[in-house]
Amino acid sequence: MEKSYQPEQIEQRLYAWWEENGWFAPRGDGDPYCIVIPPPNVTGVLHMGHAFQDTIMDALTRYQRMQGSRTLWQPGTDHAGIATQMVVERLLGAEGTSRRELGREAFVERVWQWKEASGGRIGEQLRRLGASVDWSRDRFTMDKGLSDAVKEVFVRLYDEGLIYRGKRLVNWDPVLHTALSDLEVLSADEDAHLWHFRYPLASGDGHVTVATTRPETMLGDTAVAVHPDDERYADLVGQDVVLPIVGRRIPIIADDYVESEFGSGCVKITPGHDFNDYEIGERHGLPVINILTDDAALNDEVPEAYRGLDRFDAREKIIAEFDSLGLLEKTEPYVRKTPRSDRSGAIVEPYLTDQWYVRIEPLAKPAIEAVEDGRIRFVPENWSKTYFEWMYNIQDWCISRQLWWGHRIPAWYDADGKVYVGRSEAEVRERHAFGDAVELRQDEDVLDTWFSSALWPFSTLGWPDRTRSLREFYPGAVLVTGFDIIFFWVARMIMMGLKFMGDVPFREVYIHGLIRDQDGQKMSKSKGNVLDPLDLIDGVNLDTLLEKRTTGLMQDHLKPAIEKATRAQFPDGIQAYGCDALRFTFAALATTGRDIRFDLGRIEGYRNFCNKLWNAARYVLMNTESIGEGTGEPSAADLWIRARLDLTIEAVHRHIGQYRLDLAAQALYEFTWHEFCDWYLELSKPVLRDDAATAAEQLGTRRTLVEVLESLLRLLHPLMPFITEEIWQQVAPRAGVEGETIMLQPFPQVAAGADYGTAEADIEWVKAFILGVRQIRGEMDIPPGKALPVIMQHATDADEDRAARFAMLLEQVGRVASIATLEADAEPPASATALMGELRLLVPMAGLIDVAAERVRLGKQRDKVAADLAKADAKLGNEKFVNNAPPEVVTQERARKAEFERNLAQLDEQLAKLAELD
RNA sequence: GGGCGAUUAGCUCAGGGGUAGAGCGCCACGUUGACAUCGUGGAGGUCGGUGGUUCGAAACCACCAUCGCCCACCA
Numbered sequence: 001m002e003k004s005y006q007p008e009q010i011e012q013r014l015y016a017w018w019e020e021n022g023w024f025a026p027r028g029d030g031d032p033y034c035i036v037i038p039p040p041n042v043t044g045v046l047h048m049g050h051a052f053q054d055t056i057m058d059a060l061t062r063y064q065r066m067q068g069s070r071t072l073w074q075p076g077t078d079h080a081g082i083a084t085q086m087v088v089e090r091l092l093g094a095e096g097t098s099r100r101e102l103g104r105e106a107f108v109e110r111v112w113q114w115k116e117a118s119g120g121r122i123g124e125q126l127r128r129l130g131a132s133v134d135w136s137r138d139r140f141t142m143d144k145g146l147s148d149a150v151k152e153v154f155v156r157l158y159d160e161g162l163i164y165r166g167k168r169l170v171n172w173d174p175v176l177h178t179a180l181s182d183l184e185v186l187s188a189d190e191d192a193h194l195w196h197f198r199y200p201l202a203s204g205d206g207h208v209t210v211a212t213t214r215p216e217t218m219l220g221d222t223a224v225a226v227h228p229d230d231e232r233y234a235d236l237v238g239q240d241v242v243l244p245i246v247g248r249r250i251p252i253i254a255d256d257y258v259e260s261e262f263g264s265g266c267v268k269i270t271p272g273h274d275f276n277d278y279e280i281g282e283r284h285g286l287p288v289i290n291i292l293t294d295d296a297a298l299n300d301e302v303p304e305a306y307r308g309l310d311r312f313d314a315r316e317k318i319i320a321e322f323d324s325l326g327l328l329e330k331t332e333p334y335v336r337k338t339p340r341s342d343r344s345g346a347i348v349e350p351y352l353t354d355q356w357y358v359r360i361e362p363l364a365k366p367a368i369e370a371v372e373d374g375r376i377r378f379v380p381e382n383w384s385k386t387y388f389e390w391m392y393n394i395q396d397w398c399i400s401r402q403l404w405w406g407h408r409i410p411a412w413y414d415a416d417g418k419v420y421v422g423r424s425e426a427e428v429r430e431r432h433a434f435g436d437a438v439e440l441r442q443d444e445d446v447l448d449t450w451f452s453s454a455l456w457p458f459s460t461l462g463w464p465d466r467t468r469s470l471r472e473f474y475p476g477a478v479l480v481t482g483f484d485i486i487f488f489w490v491a492r493m494i495m496m497g498l499k500f501m502g503d504v505p506f507r508e509v510y511i512h513g514l515i516r517d518q519d520g521q522k523m524s525k526s527k528g529n530v531l532d533p534l535d536l537i538d539g540v541n542l543d544t545l546l547e548k549r550t551t552g553l554m555q556d557h558l559k560p561a562i563e564k565a566t567r568a569q570f571p572d573g574i575q576a577y578g579c580d581a582l583r584f585t586f587a588a589l590a591t592t593g594r595d596i597r598f599d600l601g602r603i604e605g606y607r608n609f610c611n612k613l614w615n616a617a618r619y620v621l622m623n624t625e626s627i628g629e630g631t632g633e634p635s636a637a638d639l640w641i642r643a644r645l646d647l648t649i650e651a652v653h654r655h656i657g658q659y660r661l662d663l664a665a666q667a668l669y670e671f672t673w674h675e676f677c678d679w680y681l682e683l684s685k686p687v688l689r690d691d692a693a694t695a696a697e698q699l700g701t702r703r704t705l706v707e708v709l710e711s712l713l714r715l716l717h718p719l720m721p722f723i724t725e726e727i728w729q730q731v732a733p734r735a736g737v738e739g740e741t742i743m744l745q746p747f748p749q750v751a752a753g754a755d756y757g758t759a760e761a762d763i764e765w766v767k768a769f770i771l772g773v774r775q776i777r778g779e780m781d782i783p784p785g786k787a788l789p790v791i792m793q794h795a796t797d798a799d800e801d802r803a804a805r806f807a808m809l810l811e812q813v814g815r816v817a818s819i820a821t822l823e824a825d826a827e828p829p830a831s832a833t834a835l836m837g838e839l840r841l842l843v844p845m846a847g848l849i850d851v852a853a854e855r856v857r858l859g860k861q862r863d864k865v866a867a868d869l870a871k872a873d874a875k876l877g878n879e880k881f882v883n884n885a886p887p888e889v890v891t892q893e894r895a896r897k898a899e900f901e902r903n904l905a906q907l908d909e910q911l912a913k914l915a916e917l918d
Numbered sequence: 919g920g921g922c923g924a925u926u927a928g929c930u931c932a933g934g935g936g937u938a939g940a941g942c943g944c945c946a947c948g949u950u951g952a953c954a955u956c957g958u959g960g961a962g963g964u965c966g967g968u969g970g971u972u973c974g975a976a977a978c979c980a981c982c983a984u985c986g987c988c989c990a991c992c993a
Binding site for chain 2: 001003004005187194210211212213214225257258259261262263266267268269274275276277279336337382383385386389390393483484486487514518520588589591594595596597598599601602604605606607608609610611612614615616617618619620621622623662663666669670677678681685689774775776777778779781782783784785812815868871872875878879880881882883884885886889892893896
């Protein structure tokens with residue numbers, strides 16, 4: 001083995017070997033366990049969030065596989081309609097052409113080419129992360145089978161009346177020229193203005209004032225509204241105003257929606273371009289006038305001077321015209337929630353179009369119940385609140401998109417515009433007995449990407465065919481995802497799963513936090529703070545990192561700041577930490593909170609942890625080359641480490657069962673480093689080196705070394721698959737374990753009925769003894785190599801017995817030169833002191849120890865003990881405590897008090913002796 | 919406006935009605951035959967504030983402050 005751990009030399013080799021052997025596929029006859037991957041965008045790149053999520057899923061998958069489950073981690077990618085179309089359109093733009101120039105067919109062909117060219121990247125990245133997905137089942141949302149599933153669902157929902165087509169206001173993206181669902185619109189506060197316009201009364205007698213943030217929409221106004229109880233306007237209701245510029249007479253109506261307190265208490269109503277106004281219009285039978293084109297320019301419904309103007313140019317012109325007419329009362333600065341398209345960033349327009357909708361309430365109801373009655377459990381539990389909140393107020397889902405890349409809506413129109421829905425044109429013709437003479441034209445639109453994603457848990461398993469996979473792996477065990485797509489995806493999968501499979505798609509939903517940068521900022525290209533998980537695995541030099549962060553930026557002016565920040569944070573680029581270190585870091589960070597700050601310091605620590613494990617294995621292998629047959633005669637240390645291993649195994653099972661990978665990682669780290677390496681390996685050295693140890697004793701220790709390590713590797717494997725496999729290949733034969741790969745070995749279980757006797761207490765005593773001596777040594781600045789004589793005073797028979805039995809350990813691990821016993825009443829030489837209960841360890845000072853330093857050291861200890869004693873005294877002096885606290889707590893407190901008193905007396909005695917030396 | 923979350927060591931974070939923890943960083947000593955990507959020892963916190971419940975609160979409750987997120991139709 002190399003002297004230090006070199007991840008780059010093992011990871012890719014091992015992954016290829018696992019994959020070639022088909023070990024990721026479901027196997028055996030255990031209980032099925034299935035996780036479907038949240039499909040990343042096929043043309044995208046995995047980011048830190050993916051890597052984090054994939055680490056969690058892979059850890060769960062590997063754990064279950066080792067537990068003997070018939071395990072499937074289902075991989076795949078998403079066609080990601082808008083996102084992918086935009087990417088390809090940008091490419092075309094760079095080539096000097098465009099989507100429209102190419103035409104639909106050629107464009108879609110071009111996107112497929114792009115998908116083929118770039119789609120392999122996700123797979124390669126997943127492989128580098130060690131993801132044990134079953135590649136033989138890789139799926140893409142636009143595969144034939146998944147497309148069939150989409151059509152099937154569409155047709156069935158339509159036939160049931162749960163999908164309908166309607167002309168309504170939708171969120172319109174005037175840049176992308178498509179409708180958006182509510183979820184794809186993000187509103188944020190932006191500085192704006194509130195313009196107060198006067199609308200003259202038709203009676204010629206005065207005016208009303210309306211306030212608006214959208215002056216241009218006044219061209220489509222069809223009423224003015226006031227609150228029914230607003231006395232100021234009571235006598236105006238029913239009268240008309242004359243809409244300036246347009247000249248249209250529109251009524252003044254009364255509606256509860258109006259807030260009398262706001263502005264003048266008088267609202268212009270534009271049913272064609274505002275969601276609230278649309279509803280008011282419906283209540284009052286107002287005409288709906290659409291004044292915009294697809295580009296959000298003004299159309300022919302407006303006075304000639306305004307036709308063809310962009311909405312924002314029109315706004316300026318309207319304001320100017322009102323001003324010149326003397327009808328602009330005032331202009332106020334105002335903060336407005338501005339709705340923008342998630343994808344294009346354009347301000348979204350409410351726009352009247354024909355779209356397809358899913359009638360969602362009938363689907364939502366069972367989906368709410370499934371979480372209410374516990375058939376689906378959110379982890380952490382409180383995310384169910386977020387889910388309910390949305391589901392109770394859910395709106396019909398607009399599923400049509402005016403894009404070219406996606407699942408084309410399976411609907412056809414005849415010459416009269418009558419719509420027919422079917423799985424194919426042939427099916428439509430057959431269903432309706434259309435002859436060849438009947439012309440049918442397919443709907444131009446495609447479906448929202450999330451429509452196909454909603455079917456993912458069953459479409460990937462072969463639905464609508466009733467496949468074996470579907471029977472075996474539906475429902476899945478757990479969905480692992482971020483809270484940002486609970487509405488987009490999780491809720492919709494639950495609805496569709498219940499509707500079409502008659503059962504929930506998964507039993508649990510594990511919601512993890514979002515990975516942020518070291519300052520808590522969201523990672524994004526434009527902030528220039530993105531980390532590529534592969535750069536953490538392979539390392540990256542500064543120039544390459546700068547290049548990656550500054551090319552392809554949407555806004556070039558951000559470049560200098562990004563470059564500066566990157567140089568400051570990574571003056572030497574990023575080191576290669578290896579996949580296992582990255583995975584362990586993710587696991588350790590997988591806490592229950594919302595946000596996770598990715599701290600580079602931690603990955604370095606876990607890289608060191610890998611190295612620690614590597615070197616512990618080297619030590620074990622060095623000492624087990626000639627291991628013989630049999631179990632030998634285990635020492636107290638051997639039994640102790642096995643007992644500690646059992647506790648660790650139990651903890652890891654418990655934590656993984658509760659999705660607490662952070663706690664599992666912590667338990668594993670603690671055991672590996674601080675118990676196995678710090679103590680057990682050290683305690684094994686005297687046995688293996690000492691010629692006085694019998695062959696049976698040495699064998700017992702060698703066996704324990706190799707067996708505990710072998711178990712530990714299996715225990716670590718779900719989190720660190722590569723290094724554990726690499727080491728295991730060498731360790732397993734020596735541990736007498738057969739098997740081709742660690743990934744198919746059983747996960748460790750607690751040794752049933754193990755009896756470790758007094759080994760644990762013995763070794764804890766040994767540790768306390770050594771720690772006492774080390775403390776003196778450390779604080780007196782005595783070199784670690786210097787062996788010290790130790791005198792025991794107030795030793796019980798048990799102490800003397802242990803000192804004799806473990807003399808070798810104390811001498812070699814504790815660097816103790818000699819152990820002598822002193823009678824209780826004898827006068828010891830001037831010494832430094834360590835306390836172990838009654839037992840007093842004395843290290844004679846002659847030539848070694850500075851009296852003043854020892855006095856300071858004991859003084860600090862004394863202060864601490866005195867403070868503890870005072871607290872214990874106060875507690876026990878409190879009658880209420882003694883009477884009300886549980887008896888065992890009181891007993892414990894009394895014991896503590898006694899201990900403190902004893903220690904205090906001893907320390908005082910020692911301090912007095914030191915005083916005599918002055 | 920409604921909802922959720924966070925506040926613990928210099929930093930990143932666990933924990934949890936009775937003794938305050940880890941990693942990193944820091945200080946000191948040290949290359950002993952697994953490991954300097956290391957070893958040993960140490961320093962460092964009145965657990966955001968105020969009140970309440972309790973024999974006992976950092977933990978439970980209420981309110982407050984600060985920060986963050988999600989949802990929502992005051993133009």
